Amino acid sequence: MRVFVAGSSGLIGSALVTSLRGGGHDVTRLVRRRASGPGELAWDPERGTLDAVSLRGADAVVNLCGAGIGDKRWSGAYKQTLRDSRITPTDVLARAVVDAGVPTLVNASAVGWYGDTGDRVVDEHAAPGGGFLARLCRDWEAATATAADAGVRTVTVRTATVLSPHGGMLGKLCRLYALGLGGRLGSGRQYLSWISLADEVSALEFVLARDDIRGPVNLCAPEPVTNARFTAALGRALHRPAPWRIPGVVVSALIGEFADEAVLCGQRAVPGVLAQAGFTFRRPTIDTALADALGR
Ligand SMILES: NC(=O)c1ccc[n+]([C@@H]2O[C@H](COP(=O)([O-])OP(=O)(O)OC[C@H]3O[C@@H](n4cnc5c(N)ncnc54)[C@H](OP(=O)(O)O)[C@@H]3O)[C@@H](O)[C@H]2O)c1
Numbered sequence: 001m002r003v004f005v006a007g008s009s010g011l012i013g014s015a016l017v018t019s020l021r022g023g024g025h026d027v028t029r030l031v032r033r034r035a036s037g038p039g040e041l042a043w044d045p046e047r048g049t050l051d052a053v054s055l056r057g058a059d060a061v062v063n064l065c066g067a068g069i070g071d072k073r074w075s076g077a078y079k080q081t082l083r084d085s086r087i088t089p090t091d092v093l094a095r096a097v098v099d100a101g102v103p104t105l106v107n108a109s110a111v112g113w114y115g116d117t118g119d120r121v122v123d124e125h126a127a128p129g130g131g132f133l134a135r136l137c138r139d140w141e142a143a144t145a146t147a148a149d150a151g152v153r154t155v156t157v158r159t160a161t162v163l164s165p166h167g168g169m170l171g172k173l174c175r176l177y178a179l180g181l182g183g184r185l186g187s188g189r190q191y192l193s194w195i196s197l198a199d200e201v202s203a204l205e206f207v208l209a210r211d212d213i214r215g216p217v218n219l220c221a222p223e224p225v226t227n228a229r230f231t232a233a234l235g236r237a238l239h240r241p242a243p244w245r246i247p248g249v250v251v252s253a254l255i256g257e258f259a260d261e262a263v264l265c266g267q268r269a270v271p272g273v274l275a276q277a278g279f280t281f282r283r284p285t286i287d288t289a290l291a292d293a294l295g296r
Contacts, residue, residue, distance in 0.1 A: 004062070005029055006063045012064050061096070064108045074258050108157060118191075118268075124272050158220075160193035162197050162200050182240055186227070196221070196292055200219055217273045218274070222270055222284055237290040252264070
């Protein structure tokens with residue numbers, strides 16, 4: 001396959017590029033700077049600059065762009081950055097795949113699309129949720145419409161929290177646990193949907209290869225866990241006690257609005273489309289995924 005990847009320097013993108021290249025695929029990274037070799041193509045998503053002609057002959061474009069959701073406190077300006085860094089690049093790529101005749105667009109989204117689901121199990125048939133993140137995900141996915149409406153096979157991958165010690169939530173938690181500060185957050189009853197980095201990459205390759213899959217696809221392991229269960233599993237995996245119970249008000253005061261939408265509540269999402277399509281998870285349980293992520 002000939003694949004272009006945007007957001008390729010990130011946690012998921014860099015692992016995907018390595019895996020695709022290792023599998024013999026021809027991968028070009030879309031870079032927001034000057035291209036440094038034949039495996040790169042420069043684009044400027046903010047200005048909408050992308051030479052669609054360069055995409056001709058590609059089998060797929062994968063878009064994994066976006067400023068980090070949990071990287072900064074959500075000021076009004078940062079919330080705008082979170083939106084602009086997802087919706088504008090998606091719009092640019094959706095138009096470009098149509099112009100270049102690329103048959104497949106795989107675009108990032110998140111299980112945050114479902115909002116706070118409480119105990120309710122949600123697959124891709126569930127209704128959208130409320131709140132800033134759910135609205136962001138809805139608008140992000142809607143930005144792919146130009147491609148889908150033109151007949152491009154468009155897959156919006158609703159990714160759960162990716163477990164890797166090299167970044168994202170787990171990287172931050174490991175530092176806290178190392179200081180003996182591990183503990184459940186708020187009630188501990190909120191659900192966390194998660195996926196190992198290895199399965200995230202395999203699932204992306206799976207949807208790239210399967211011409212019969214289009215529309216939203218939950219990229220999450222089949223067993224979402226409560227925060228209390230996750231806390232206990234991480235404590236075990238790190239051989240660190242996690243005895244603390246950090247009240248929700250403290251978490252909110254420390255992290256701000258992000259805590260209210262993504263830490264103290266969550267999604268109990270399951271991978272309906274992947275299960276139906278016969279995808280096999282290599283790390284289906286939280287203990288195996290954490291052991292894998294932490295190299296134990
Ligand atoms: N990791 C997770 O747990 C998780 C969960 C749900 C959804 N997702 C979504 O999946 C996508 C990839 O996740 P990730 O963990 O790999 O993210 P990441 O490590 O933060 O990487 C995202 C990439 O997006 C590009 N980017 C950053 N700021 C940007 C901006 N202002 N405008 C345009 N592009 C920008 C950068 O790539 P370049 O410099 O190469 O352009 C960056 O490496 C993101 O959209 C994320 O929201 C991730």
